[in-house]
Amino acid sequence: MGASAATLRETLAAIVGDAHLLVEAHATAPYLVDARNRFHGAALAVVRPDGTDEVAAVVRACAGAGVTVVAQGGNTGLCGGATPDPSGGSVVVSLARMRRIRSVDPANATVTVEAGATLAEVQAAAAAAGLRFPLSLASEGSCTIGGNIATNAGGTAVLRYGNTRAQVLGLEVVLADGRVWNGLRALRKDNTGYDLKQLFIGSEGTLGIVTAAVLTLVAPAHSRATALAALTDLAQAVLLLSRMKEALGDRLTGFELMSDVALGLSRKHHPDLPDPLPGHAWYALIQADAGAGATTLAADVEAALAEAIAADAADDATVAASGEQAKRLWALRENISEAQRREGPNVKHDIALPASAIPAFVASCGSALAMSFPEAHLVVFGHLGDGNLHYNVAAASGASAESLMHRAADINRIVYDEVNAHGGTISAEHGIGQLKREALARYRSPLELELMRRVKDALDPHGVFNPGKVLPDAARP
Ligand SMILES: Cc1cc2nc3c(=O)[nH]c(=O)nc-3n(C[C@H](O)[C@H](O)[C@H](O)COP(=O)(O)OP(=O)(O)OC[C@H]3O[C@@H](n4cnc5c(N)ncnc54)[C@H](O)[C@@H]3O)c2cc1C
Structure with missing residues (x-):
């Protein structure tokens, strides 16, 4: 040393x-x-x-x-x-030691927290004040609000509440020269020049260190309905999404897609989980929430699904009859990643497309992959309500996962080219980090990359923060 x-x-x-x-x-x-x-x-x-x-x-x-x-x-x-x-x-x-809840303002429906508070701790602070912080991820017990902000995290309720960006009203940030920008304003309207906090949200630690944030809270959900719908194809899934949005309005909070392969994996590793609608190609897990005073939510969801089935927007559906049943339906979705991990390595893609483009993308990308990688099979699931798919390529039974992983770059290229051709993005919610730096250079225009580099140079001219992340070296003007 x-x-x-x-x-x-x-x-x-x-x-x-x-x-x-x-x-x-x-x-x-x-x-x-x-x-x-x-x-x-x-x-x-x-x-x-x-x-x-x-x-x-x-x-x-x-x-x-x-x-x-x-x-x-x-x-x-x-x-x-x-x-x-x-x-x-x-x-x-x-930031792990900086987890104080600085203040809660129930009348303004806001909470001010330090960046190292876990997402679960922020949710608990909101609940203690009779309110709710709507961001929800499977990692919420460990991930921090600073990390959520730095990655603009998504999760299962984006359809209704937006991603992290939509929950942030103000930030406190340590800048590259060590000065502290105090932007902890708890305002829902503030048109005073450039909205600086937006630059730091989603910047993955490359522009500053978030030390505290003011977050919006919402009314708690007093009733919740959870349903599983069985589908023949993705065109039906997109149609069902539109119908449920129309029927339920902003009560629709989740619309998660699972292929039969994804669901099958989840059940293989958790055989105790239910299999209420066997034998369909795709499934949608639907959640609706309503505030105090609402009494008809489950009936409304049931009626909307019955109408959808009659209109051929779904093959079949079941609505959870209890909180326990709802939990078990959600477990089917939440256990997919873990089940995949147990099956061995796979090439993962966190992509988003306009919902309307998803059927064509899945058909076209599936064919392109089948031509070059006949030994692969697809595990597709995700947040269809936000157009966000986890599109994972795994070795089919009997094939070598290792040899597939060696060709991950070729697989990525096929998938990302198809995503790009269908108007999508190579990173929906996980960010760029070091994993997708080179891909960012390929799928963002030189002008976009140059503007990003100018922002970086303006806020961190000596490259103090998070070198080698997000921006490809080639992005230098
Ligand atoms: C089981 C599991 C499920 C997940 N599900 C989802 C999901 O549904 N949706 C989703 O979007 N993500 C998901 N993730 C990914 C991950 O949880 C999120 O990206 C989360 O926001 C990261 O938070 P963190 O505190 O762990 O950040 P870290 O992993 O510590 O950091 C992530 C990035 O943020 C930067 N950073 C962290 N803290 C700060 C700070 N205070 N100031 C500036 N930069 C900072 C880091 O430098 C890094 O670039 C999941 C991960 C796991 C393991």
Whole structure:
């Protein structure tokens, strides 16, 4: 270790305290690998500040020493964005100790929280005030609100409430020179110049470190109806989505798609789960929520589904008769990823398309893959309500998963070219990180890349934050 690294470590220890400067391999290891064990990095140190002033002092010290900084929340990201590069030259700043709920304003339906609070802790704070924070992800027990903001996370309720961006009213951010921007305004209308917070939302730690946020809350759901619909094809799925939106309006909060293969995998690994409508090619898991005073929700969902079946927008449907039944239907959807993991590696794609383009995309991409990869099969599921598909390519039974994974780049190319040709995006909700950096260069225009680079250069001219993430090197004008 050089003298300058040792000096920086001493400075960092003086800021955060010896106990929160981690340098030993056993202590830093969990911070240096991503959630899928795909990316492995190294760091000069991991620091765990407790407070915005400490984060600012850490950034100032690192910037002054010419050392880069990688922000990390719950480390549940799926694109390697929070994993430092292997050079060992970065400092990882973990926000995990900064989890205070600073204030709740029930009359304004807002909460002000520190960035390291987990999503579940924010949901609990909202519930304690008789309100609800509508963002919901399977990782909510571990992911942090700072990470949600930095990745503009989606989840299962985007159809009704929008993604994280739609929940953020204000931000507090430590900038690349260590200054703190206090934009913690709890306003739903504010047209005073450029809306700076939007730049930081979804920037994956490349423009600043979010230290706190003001978030919108909504009224709690007093009644909930959950249904499973069976479908012949994706054209029917898109039609059913339109009909349910029309029938239920903003009470429709979730419309999750599952192929029979995806559902079959979920049940294979959880045989205790129900199989209420066997023998169909596709399924939609539908959720509707209503506020206080609503009494007809389940009946309305049932009627809308009956009308849809009569109009050939679904083959069959069942509505959960209890909260327990609803939970078990949701478990079918929520267990797909875990079931896939147990089956072995697969090439994953988190893509979005206009809902109307999904049937044509799935048909065309399926044919293109079948020609080049006859040994592959597709596991398709996702948030159809937002046009977001998890389009995963796995080895069919008897084929080698390893040889398929070796050709992941060729598979990605086919899938992303098809996505692009159908007006879609290569990243719906997980972001770019280091996983999709090169793909971003291919599917965003030179002008878009140049504008992104100009934003980066304006806010972080010396490249302090999260090197090697999001922007491809080729994006330099
Ligand atoms: C089981 C599982 C299910 C998931 N389901 C979904 C889903 O439905 N929808 C979805 O969108 N994602 C999902 N994810 C992905 C992941 O949970 C989200 O991306 C989440 O928002 C990441 O939060 P985090 O705190 O773990 O961030 P991290 O993984 O720690 O970091 C992610 C990125 O944000 C940056 N970052 C973190 N904190 C800050 C901060 N305070 N300031 C600036 N930058 C920061 C990091 O540098 C990195 O680039 C899932 C992941 C898992 C493991």
